[in-house]
Amino acid sequence: MSLHPVIVGGGPAGMAAAIELARHGVHCTLLEEASRLGGVVFRGPLRDGVQLDYLGPRYAESLAKLHGDFLDRCALIDVCLNTRVVGAEGTRALVMLDADERVQEITYPQLLLAAGCHERSVPFPGWTLPGVILLGGLQLQIKSGVVKPQSPVVIAGTGPLLPLVACQLHASGVKVAGVFEACAFGKIAKESLALLNKPQLFLDGLSMLAYLKLHRISMRYGWGVVEAQGEGELRSVTVAPYSSNWQPDLSLAEQVPAQTLAVGYGFIPRTQLSQQMGLEHGFSVDGYLRATANIWQQSSEPHVHLAGDMGGIRGGEAAMLSGRIAALSILVQRDVLSSEKALHLRERYLAKLKSIVRFRAAVDRYTERGAGQTALPAADTLICRCENATRADIDRALSQGVQDMASLKMRTRVSMGDCQGRMCVGYCSDRLREATGRQDVGWLRPRFPIEPIPFSAFQNLGTDALNHE
Amino acid sequence: MSKFYDVVIAGGGVIGASCAYQLSKRKNLKVALIDAKRPGNATRASAGGLWAIGESVGLGCGVIFFRMMSANRKREAQGAAVAVDSSTPHILPDSFFEFALQSNALYPDLHRELQEKHGMDFKFEKTGLKFVIYDDEDRLYAEHIVACIPHLADQVRWLDQTALREAEPSVSHEAHGALEFLCDHQVSPFRLADAYTEGARQNGVDLYFNTNVTEVLRQGSRVVGVQTAEAGKFRCDTLINAAGAWAAELSQQATGIRIPVSPVKGQILLTERMPKILRGCLTTSDCYLAQKDNGEILIGSTTEDKGFDVTTTYPEIYGLGQGAIRCIPELEHINLKRCWAGLRPGSPDELPILGPMKGVQGYLNACGHFRTGILTSAITGVLLDKLVNNEALPLDITPFLADRFEVKQTVAVKQAEMA
Numbered sequence: 001m002s003l004h005p006v007i008v009g010g011g012p013a014g015m016a017a018a019i020e021l022a023r024h025g026v027h028c029t030l031l032e033e034a035s036r037l038g039g040v041v042f043r044g045p046l047r048d049g050v051q052l053d054y055l056g057p058r059y060a061e062s063l064a065k066l067h068g069d070f071l072d073r074c075a076l077i078d079v080c081l082n083t084r085v086v087g088a089e090g091t092r093a094l095v096m097l098d099a100d101e102r103v104q105e106i107t108y109p110q111l112l113l114a115a116g117c118h119e120r121s122v123p124f125p126g127w128t129l130p131g132v133i134l135l136g137g138l139q140l141q142i143k144s145g146v147v148k149p150q151s152p153v154v155i156a157g158t159g160p161l162l163p164l165v166a167c168q169l170h171a172s173g174v175k176v177a178g179v180f181e182a183c184a185f186g187k188i189a190k191e192s193l194a195l196l197n198k199p200q201l202f203l204d205g206l207s208m209l210a211y212l213k214l215h216r217i218s219m220r221y222g223w224g225v226v227e228a229q230g231e232g233e234l235r236s237v238t239v240a241p242y243s244s245n246w247q248p249d250l251s252l253a254e255q256v257p258a259q260t261l262a263v264g265y266g267f268i269p270r271t272q273l274s275q276q277m278g279l280e281h282g283f284s285v286d287g288y289l290r291a292t293a294n295i296w297q298q299s300s301e302p303h304v305h306l307a308g309d310m311g312g313i314r315g316g317e318a319a320m321l322s323g324r325i326a327a328l329s330i331l332v333q334r335d336v337l338s339s340e341k342a343l344h345l346r347e348r349y350l351a352k353l354k355s356i357v358r359f360r361a362a363v364d365r366y367t368e369r370g371a372g373q374t375a376l377p378a379a380d381t382l383i384c385r386c387e388n389a390t391r392a393d394i395d396r397a398l399s400q401g402v403q404d405m406a407s408l409k410m411r412t413r414v415s416m417g418d419c420q421g422r423m424c425v426g427y428c429s430d431r432l433r434e435a436t437g438r439q440d441v442g443w444l445r446p447r448f449p450i451e452p453i454p455f456s457a458f459q460n461l462g463t464d465a466l467n468h469e
Numbered sequence: 470m471s472k473f474y475d476v477v478i479a480g481g482g483v484i485g486a487s488c489a490y491q492l493s494k495r496k497n498l499k500v501a502l503i504d505a506k507r508p509g510n511a512t513r514a515s516a517g518g519l520w521a522i523g524e525s526v527g528l529g530c531g532v533i534f535f536r537m538m539s540a541n542r543k544r545e546a547q548g549a550a551v552a553v554d555s556s557t558p559h560i561l562p563d564s565f566f567e568f569a570l571q572s573n574a575l576y577p578d579l580h581r582e583l584q585e586k587h588g589m590d591f592k593f594e595k596t597g598l599k600f601v602i603y604d605d606e607d608r609l610y611a612e613h614i615v616a617c618i619p620h621l622a623d624q625v626r627w628l629d630q631t632a633l634r635e636a637e638p639s640v641s642h643e644a645h646g647a648l649e650f651l652c653d654h655q656v657s658p659f660r661l662a663d664a665y666t667e668g669a670r671q672n673g674v675d676l677y678f679n680t681n682v683t684e685v686l687r688q689g690s691r692v693v694g695v696q697t698a699e700a701g702k703f704r705c706d707t708l709i710n711a712a713g714a715w716a717a718e719l720s721q722q723a724t725g726i727r728i729p730v731s732p733v734k735g736q737i738l739l740t741e742r743m744p745k746i747l748r749g750c751l752t753t754s755d756c757y758l759a760q761k762d763n764g765e766i767l768i769g770s771t772t773e774d775k776g777f778d779v780t781t782t783y784p785e786i787y788g789l790g791q792g793a794i795r796c797i798p799e800l801e802h803i804n805l806k807r808c809w810a811g812l813r814p815g816s817p818d819e820l821p822i823l824g825p826m827k828g829v830q831g832y833l834n835a836c837g838h839f840r841t842g843i844l845t846s847a848i849t850g851v852l853l854d855k856l857v858n859n860e861a862l863p864l865d866i867t868p869f870l871a872d873r874f875e876v877k878q879t880v881a882v883k884q885a886e887m888a
């Protein structure tokens with residue numbers, strides 16, 4: 001039994017929480033699936049000696065600050081890298097696959113879940129062609145893998161990540177053929193005031209747009225992806241103007257030659273673990289499932305905390321603040337910090353969080369997904385890549401009266417593959433909500449193990465468990 | 470605002486769906502199928518074996534059940550866990566053989582019918598079931614089984630070590646041989662339930678999913694309908710209780726008598742997809758293995774008395790995994806993809822509970838199918854359809870009536886006292 005609090009996820013939320021705990025002299029164990037800390041935002045290059053100047057000075061600064069602060073406190077933080085949490089035994093213990101591919105169990109007095117999010121896959125004809133990639137994954141390649149995609153690159157999606165990645169790609173020497181933001185310019189302009197809640201980010205945004213203009217990279221608003229073409233690999237992308245509910249106007253469609261298409265229509269919290277633990281969940285306005293947390297970042301089980309994008313998509317800076325607040329709650333639970341002191345500190349973090357939340361709300365409003373996009377896939381377009389379920393399979397199931405996610409799974413095999421629905425859950429949920437008119441059509445219930453694990457990995461746990469008997 | 474039906478079926482698992490399908494074929498009855506998805510639904514959790522002989526002689530799920538019973542009994546007697554007693558195979562009564570074999574015989578035609586008329590394929594596969602023999606104790610057990618079923622001699626085949634290696638090259642070379650049941654096959658369990666359901670829907674049955682029955686409506690000794698939380702009142706001439714592990718509660722509301730159905734938890738493992746390495750289904754004294762149509766190998770299953778709990782637990786997963794590796798050594802290097810648990814609707818004598826109950830009109834049981842609901846769903850649907858329509862039955866259901874329990878319970882107590 002670990003007497004220390006355990007943190008799942010070494011991204012900004014988990015790292016900030018570990019720093020806050022250490023600042024108050026509390027030892028913790030931090031579990032991270034990757035080979036480096038930082039999460040998708042702040043992982044940094046996976047090999048040494050790499051110049052990241054194409055990511056901009058401010059990024060390098062925040063990267064260095066987070067890792068520097070962490071290093072200062074690392075004596076009190078047990079970091080387990082390459083460690084995947086694959087299951088939970090209620091809210092008592094976690095089951096993990098360690099770096100040597102052995103299953104281990106770890107119990108905890110307090111837990112912080114900071115598992116982040118995954119990208120929302122949007123299916124359209126050709127989306128499974130090699131060369132079509134999700135935007136966040138592409139950014140991670142240039143940031144951490146230090147691998148450049150094949151030029152020219154087309155970027156389609158919605159939100160502030162689009163121009164950012166376009167600039168970073170161009171600065172790293174990649175040819176960007178065009179950026180297609182699904183929402184109309186007027187919709188973003190309407191949010192200007194709210195976006196000014198984070199003046200620096202707003203300015204960054206403006207300077208990115210200026211940068212794109214300067215380098216003649218077209219940024220088109222109210223345009224989106226329709227189809228990807230190619231044989232064996234991507235050759236071109238069809239884009240078209242999107243109506244206000246994201247219905248493409250095919251009469252004005254254009255074909256853009258491209259070797260890489262980066263698609264970024266948003267993110268979905270990773271709830272596999274929180275669901276398996278039986279914590280309380282709810283649906284966001286955008287329709288995704290997320291675990292619910294109170295103002296102390298406590299889940300429905302007070303000793304289990306949530307921070308970062310797991311509880312709703314708000315980005316890296318907010319993740320760090322929610323991680324710190326969760327740490328304060330853990331400190332109070334361990335009698336290290338008085339309630340008054342914790343409350344005082346929490347208010348300080350909450351004040352900072354407030355402007356991010358307002359900024360984020362504005363982004364959420366202008367990036368609100370239009371329902372028209374679910375019409376993009378053709379009858380034979382794959383929806384579930386693991387099980388080869390097509391749009392036609394889903395249409396048939398809906399016409400047969402299937403009304404919830406679990407029944408759709410049984411009828412079509414969607415989500416029965418290795419990824420347990422990470423890729424198809426967004427589309428399936430959208431279609432079910434559309435067909436039934438209900439907000440709650442269920443969500444995919446993850447099973448143990450969250451990721452496939454070899455049978456040989458059980459040796460450890462098995463013998464330990466049997467010895468207990 | 471009541472809805473009016475001739476028949477309301479409470480429970481949309483494989484049993485309820487089969488009843489709905491058979492009733493729907495007449496097209497003269499108005500039928501509603503009401504279902505509330507609850508964690509642990511046995512149909513979705515099932516392995517999909519049609520092991521008519523295997524399960525009747527206590528193999529498949531049964532061998533694990535028997536080991537548990539036997540171990541418990543010995544533990545109680547001697548205060549320590551002891552291995553299975555191989556001299557007493559766990560054989561179900563003749564009535565169950567008849568029930569299981571008649572049901573089994575329906576599948577080839579049912580498969581064709583649902584595919585041709587309704588476009589639904591439940592992946593019926595002729596596989597056979599091999600009981601893998603590792604040691605003398607297993608052999609003794611197998612010999613006892615064969616001695617107990619002389620009337621099925623033509624459905625049984627012995628494989629020596631060479632024959633087994635030829636038939637199933639992936640099975641451990643430590644195995645001495647196998648006893649094969651030739652008529653035991655497999656289906657995809659959730660596709661079977663979906664096929665019945667969709668066939669029924671196409672024939673005009675009204676489906677009410679995500680709908681919870683909150684109360685059974687009665688007039689005197691007659692059941693006249695159900696109240697639901699989501700879809701209001703349903704009036705009906707006949708209510709069929711196909712509520713699986715939850716059937717006891719419904720029977721109490723309908724008849725005042727709580728039929729003895731209780732959840733029996735089973736955990737199952739599933740591997741990633743593999744090339745076809747198993748030609749048939751396998752059962753050992755540790756577990757059973759069935760490679761499904763898409764290449765995944767399903768490994769089952771535990772038998773646990775844990776109420777409605779459906780968590781997966783690591784010692785049990787480990788145990789099943791070890792049993793599977795012992796049988797198919799190459800599994801050690803294969804990935805475990807998913808585990809889950811389901812709740813079998815268990816009855817004290819392992820026989821289903823079918824048909825009317827004394828003193829109650831408008832109510833029929835179709836529950837208590839324990840570990841063979843997939844296999845016996847076909848005949849259950851046929852029987853319930855004939856019961857509703859007052860027609861002659863293809864087999865005697867007296868051994869399956871709920872009224873057997875009062876009498877049987879006292880007998881069981883007597884036997885225990887004598888033992």
